[in-house]
Structure formats: structure tokens, C-alpha cells
Amino acid sequence: LAKTTQPISMDSYEGQEVNITCSHNNIATNDYITWYQQFPSQGPRFIIQGYKTKVTNEVASLFIPADRKSSTLSLPRVSLSDTAVYYCLVGDISLGGGATNKLIFGTGTLLAVQP
Amino acid sequence: EAQVTQNPRYLITVTGKKLTVTCSQNMNHEYMSWYRQDPGLGLRQIYYSMNVEVTDKGDVPEGYKVSRKEKRNFPLILESPSPNQTSLYFCASSSNLDRAAFRDYGYTFGSGTRLTVV
Numbered sequence: 001l002a003k004t005t006q007p008i009s010m011d012s013y014e015g016q017e018v019n020i021t022c023s024h025n026n027i028a029t030n031d032y033i034t035w036y037q038q039f040p041s042q043g044p045r046f047i048i049q050g051y052k053t054k055v056t057n058e059v060a061s062l063f064i065p066a067d068r069k070s071s072t073l074s075l076p077r078v079s080l081s082d083t084a085v086y087y088c089l090v091g092d093i094s095l096g097g098g099a100t101n102k103l104i105f106g107t108g109t110l111l112a113v114q115p
Numbered sequence: 116e117a118q119v120t121q122n123p124r125y126l127i128t129v130t131g132k133k134l135t136v137t138c139s140q141n142m143n144h145e146y147m148s149w150y151r152q153d154p155g156l157g158l159r160q161i162y163y164s165m166n167v168e169v170t171d172k173g174d175v176p177e178g179y180k181v182s183r184k185e186k187r188n189f190p191l192i193l194e195s196p197s198p199n200q201t202s203l204y205f206c207a208s209s210s211n212l213d214r215a216a217f218r219d220y221g222y223t224f225g226s227g228t229r230l231t232v233v
Contacts, residue, residue: 032218034221036221036222041203041227041229042226042227043119043205043207043224043225043226043227044158044205044207044222044224045224046220046221046222046223049218049219049221087157087158104160104174105150105157105158105159106157107155107156107157108157
């Protein structure tokens with residue numbers, strides 16, 4: 001299973017764009033990249049998932065370069081409520097959940113948004 | 116509302132007293148999983164289930180049991196709790212078969228159970 005490396009913490013201000021980069025040098029051909037958000041004492045919440053190039057939804061964008069050895073979660077115009085831990089996960093989801101999708105959560109990146 | 120429900124939210128117990136943390140989902144998901152979260156260690160998978168009557172160990176299964184008799188329920192059983200099992204526990208579920216749904220929604224997590232074993 002591919003291991004991921006993220007910064008332990010990041011600081012930002014309200015209204016700024018925040019980019020969190022995740023390194024996954026050993027990513028396999030069938031692996032997808034997924035990002036989750038977690039607030040204190042709550043379960044993680046799915047943000048976005050992608051395989052290559054760029055994926056965008058109403059919450060964030062995910063940029064994946066051609067070699068797929070890293071990925072960047074982009075949060076546009078963050079607010080105080082975006083203060084949370086963000087997890088980057090890499091796993092094979094070609095068959096959905098289960099043994100082929102044994103996602104490993106690391107320690108994540110604590111994003112602190114200030115006024 | 117689509118959700119994963121865990122009970123109880125908080126539990127304080129004594130060493131050796133058997134307990135069960137319940138998990139139920141209303142999304143007809145095939146896959147369910149238990150995680151524990153500890154400071155500095157992130158989330159670690161305890162057990163998972165790909166479907167009814169199919170369970171397997173995660174990364175930290177010692178001291179835990181699970182069962183999957185019904186699709187919607189996946190209880191976590193601690194036969195003889197010890198203080199090192201004091202942790203925040205999360206149940207999660209996802210679709211195994213609907214690839215588009217998993218791509219768009221990933222795992223759905225419960226609100227967590229904070230367990231203290233004294």
C-alpha cells in the first residue's frame with residue numbers, strides 16, 4: 001500500500017486559497033487519491049477523489065500531475081469553519097470498498113484558518 | 116437521511132467488563148469498517164467487512180471482535196477491555212458495488228464513540 005506524506009500543519013487567513021500537497025511516491029497503477037476532512041471529535045468527511053489530472057467539485061479541487069507521485073488539494077477562499085485536519089489517502093478502489101480498498105489514514109495536515 | 120449511527124457516543128467502563136459498540140447504516144452499503152483514533156497515530160483500521168458474514172482483520176485487531184449477521188449492522192465487541200483500548204472509535208461504510216457512488220461519496224463515517232477503560 002502506498003504511503004503518503006503531508007505537512008503536519010498549515011496556517012492561513014480567511015479568504016485565501018489554500019493548497020495542501022501530499023506525496024505518494026509508491027502509488028500503484030490502480031490506486032486512486034482521496035482526501036478527507038475531519039473536525040475535532042467528528043468522523044472524517046469525504047472531500048474529493050481523483051486518479052489523474054484535475055478534479056473539481058463544489059468544495060475543492062484536486063490536482064494530480066502526470067507522474068501521480070503527488071497531489072494537491074486546493075481549497076478556494078477558506079473560512080474559519082475550514083479549520084480541520086485534512087487526510088490524503090491512496091488506495092485501489094477499482095472494485096469499490098473492501099480488501100481492495102484498505103485505505104490507510106496517516107496523521108493528516110492540521111489547517112488553521114485565522115481571521 | 117443517509118447516515119452511520121454509532122452508540123453509545125461516550126462510554127466509561129472498567130477493565131475486563133465486556134462491552135459492545137453498535138454501528139448501523141441505512142444506505143444498504145456492503146462494506147463496513149471500524150477504526151480507532153489516537154493522538155499522534157491517526158486513524159487505524161481494526162476490522163472490516165465486505166458483506167454479510169464476511170469479516171477480516173485490519174491493522175490493529177488484537178482485543179477486538181466483530182460480527183456481520185445483517186447488512187446494516189456491524190458491532191464492535193471488546194471481550195475484556197484494557198486501558199490501552201481507551202480511544203475514539205469510528206465506524207464507516209461504503210458501497211462495494213457502485214463504483215460511481217464510491218467515487219463521489221467515499222466512506223461515510225459515524226460520529227464516533229469515545230471509550231475510556233479504567
